[in-house]
Amino acid sequence: MLRRNIMNQLVSWADSRERKPLLLYGARQTGKTFLLNELAAKTFPGDSVRFDLERDARARQAFEYDLNPEALIRRLSQVAGYRINPERTLLILDEVQSSNRALASLKYFCEDTPQLHVAAAGSLLGVAANQQGFSMPVGKVQTMTLHPMSFDEFLDAMGDGGIIPEIRDCYERAEAFYLHDAMLERFWQYVIVGGMPEAVARFAEDGNYAAARDVQSTIIDLYVADMAKYATPTETARIRDTWNSIPAQLAKENHKFQYKLVKSGGRASMYSSSIAWLLAAGLVERCARVTSGQLPLAMHEDASAFKIYMSDTGLLSARAELGSSTVLDADYRKQLDLGGIVENYVAQALAANNVALRYWTSGNLAEVDFVMQPHDSTSAMPIEVKSSDNTRSRSLATYRSKYEPTTSMRLSTKNFGVDNGIRSVPLYAAFCIGK
Template sequence: MERKISVRLHQWKDDPHRKPLLLYGARQVGKTYSVLEFGKTHYVNVLYVNFEANTEAVNIFARDLHPDRIVKELAALYGQTIHPSQTLLFFDEIQVCERALTSLKYFCEDPAGYHIISAGSLLGVALNREHHSFPVGKVEMVSLYPLDFEEFLWANGRKELADLIRESYNSNTRMSLHETALDLFRLYLVVGGMPGAVLEYRERQDLDHLHSAQKNIIDAYIADMAKYAAPDETTRIMEVFRSIPTQLAKPNKKFQYRVIKSGARANAYASSLNWLKESGIIILCNKVNEAVLPLTVHHDPSFFKIYMTDTGLLCVHFSIPADQILQNSARLDTIKGILTENYVCFALRVNGYTPYYWESKGSAEVDFVIQSKYGDIIPIEVKSSGNVRSKSLTQFTQHYHSEYAIRISSKNFGLDNGIRSVPLYAVHCISD
């Protein structure tokens, strides 16, 4: 499958000042596949080291961290010749080998200029542990997420439709294939962007097999919780994870610890939330008390919402009948709203934004507020249907004298009183 990460990897390879690259991402988002495909296409050979599967490779880093010795022994272990500029060294599941992570500092400083990409499913979790020595300033860091809707269209042979969506977005003109794009977007909501789920549905076109594939991914996440966290912490992580559907289904979607269980407190569950965030399973969206530049100064860490990174997995977590979403059943309007809002948060995050939300003393709430690289503060309202009546966005724009706002809904492209209408299927186009 074509992935946008390949463009970023190209830029990294061509950079004369490149550093070792650290690739973050949840389990099964396609890190290993993307790097190996890139390596096979753009290098003479790829030396692939999986520290979770090969303890001998871990032992190579135990003696010292001299790059020349490490490379020589890796070449001997895997029976490959390593050329600094023609071989891609790929260290997978690097969180398993602390010394390998530390060695990236020395590879960065080594004049041989080895091309190294490292990845880990729980890399973010591992880096928060005190015993890991992180090579500060000596690595580049990039995150890989599940497929967004545009990549989903590519994967299903609809690149021409994806191009038309971008053309309509850039020119802000009505999309002629509007209903077709909406139908595919609803399909995306239930399939999600996990590569394994996308491939399963593409090959079988069967919702039962899709559900099974998605359930296996969730089971793998749960296995990680048990494997990489202490027993007590695992219990708390699982409790937070199980509470996600209830948290999102509330009229007020703000995260509440009492929803986890009676008497739950922040001091007991903060680390569990952070585990889920650093593992790439959830995204935290904080409240901003004032929607002025810079947003990060005005965010309130005490109030936040949590969303899952993938809508397909969220559907499974909700036990939602996929066919009801595809049939656009009115019985699931609330759930469709949750899925849509979840996807918007994810798509904004993929495009490099840190999404916040805003409310005015409980009388109005704007779903998302983002800050562009030019310093613009942009409010975004999300509607899963064509009913776009809402006073909150108007109240926000009047209060902050906003010249530009976005309303995401099932309506076509357009502009009305400074509010730009962006269809649900074009959220991935919102970027600087």
Template structure:
């Protein structure tokens, strides 16, 4: 099954741009970077010249000898059966972290040969760059982030009619009950498989839930092997402990990250490098507390208070050993972790839908906590997350009384509605949030 990825449209815009720079594609392992580069090449170019620096180590010598792009291209032609022609050929550098010379060459492609289309990616690229002290040619590449499959992309593949209904919303009106019910079912299925393409495909092709579980477990096992292979010996057990602690960190009513949950007596300075490793690998998101919702939010962040989320809700569910049946049945004992899983999935949507810009969260002397705080160009908006139809709680009211925001957002499984500045948004519509906000504030589609 082919899953249509939104990033293809961004790559098409890049292809036609006059001020094009080589692309450096970043993202967690198994999110589909290699596939998307190849698929984009097949769809938009006459030829695709792919060079994998892990599979073909001889490629490295090309970049050790020269920085001259013409000579590099002549030698690259010896490793491909397709012509390398400006405007007709997509040049793919895969596993580029294995060759520092190739990474540096992106600068010269930008300066001396902008007529060529070059896109590069690598496994654990951020980790490799830091570990090998490699330098990215700043200002000479366009960094593009690859995320797991979003619910929006999942819905298009699983229920196109429902997707089309939602995607063409033109007014802020309650959804028909049949649409809301279909969205709820598909969202439960998405929480089970998450956004890793192989797991999504296994579920949508009805290969069985055990295949989905095995796929997710294989990815988790691969990540564990990466810890051992790419991290320093002192950080390996710390990275593993941090990663394994995510379910228990998020299951707390207050989801603030606490080091003693990782290990008794653990200190922040001992685990900072391990946290940074997981961030650079794209496996976690770290969002910080803000003391007040002022512009810019970064000026008010508290670096000692933060929450940590997984890059993918399906991996988080499998890491927690939560059975798919529990999600589908709505087991009453699943209440607390249901909130954590939902919050994680919503964060994924907020990050991927806003160009990797992290939200923050706000708390007040342990009396109230707003799950997310979003920064728009001229305003700051609070976001509350409720995992089902029950919406009791005082935190959003405390925030509203204290700061008087322009409007508020509450995600739940209730229907779409706006009332006195409070936007009630069904959780499955998170990927359409910015369109819905535009409908609410202007009454028009973007």
């Protein structure tokens, strides 16, 4: 069984007396259904009901009448052949975006039957919510987002979960980790396998990279097929073109998203809605440019400049046709351009910890990969990312000279420590940032 960090939040939701219906966001195949089923087994043993509203027409029809919770519970009990008890039962509405009425019903469950545990999830929930006519129960639900598995979750799946607290301790103390080389090897495995649960599970069985890549290819095909949903044929073509351009966007020396790389003559007016679709579907992460390192960072965002990362680095590796034999061999690895892929990995780790993604530039003279605003900090923290142990950089020096941050961080293949006032953090410990 794959351990997911978000499970603690789900259990806390179930135990809370102040809870509202839960709306679980996340891209397809990130494990939403599995998690809700696990929550049911763990917290509501023998007393849960799940409806897949994409496949179950009878369940959808139950929402086409009065949305009074008492009547709804009676109809859903008939469909399930099981009595739903508002005091004890967990009601799971999967693929809830397939029924606007089911989504709207969450408001009434919140107001009229707060004792009933209702958990709804959907792969294209964010996309559907942006469509005209969809009724989002604003203020009446609690939302969570399930991301692909982070590196610490990957470690746990590989049987190395006991090491995680030690990595966190070294991160806090800035002290060298004695299993550094072994963790770097695991890190490069993760770059290939990524965090899609099925790919991780297949790889954990016997270390078969080809099996994991087969899973990734299937998921990518599903994503491409989904792009025809909630979009016109013209919009679908543009969404796919935008999606297909991401590896090339990250292969450039400057990772700023350029519409002309999507298609010659491309402009924001043509493709901005495509990016919005990919973001809403949870397939990508957006990193905004800031023009200043002064707080608050949100006030310095430049809406016209941003970077786009894939939500899962393993899928990016698959789309880039990055082979395990070259990545895992230290000599071959030196010949590869892994900067964009490693930067994508850090973006994925930060996003999983709910860190707002931002980067800083000073014209064409300097660029810092990420800048974050730590909680209760008096200054922003610049984060530089290197795919090797070559850590020379003028950009970080320029930023530090200009803004004098309390803390500066560099992620690379070097061990934990402090180098010329800069915190050195190994790439495998990115999951510690922002926790």
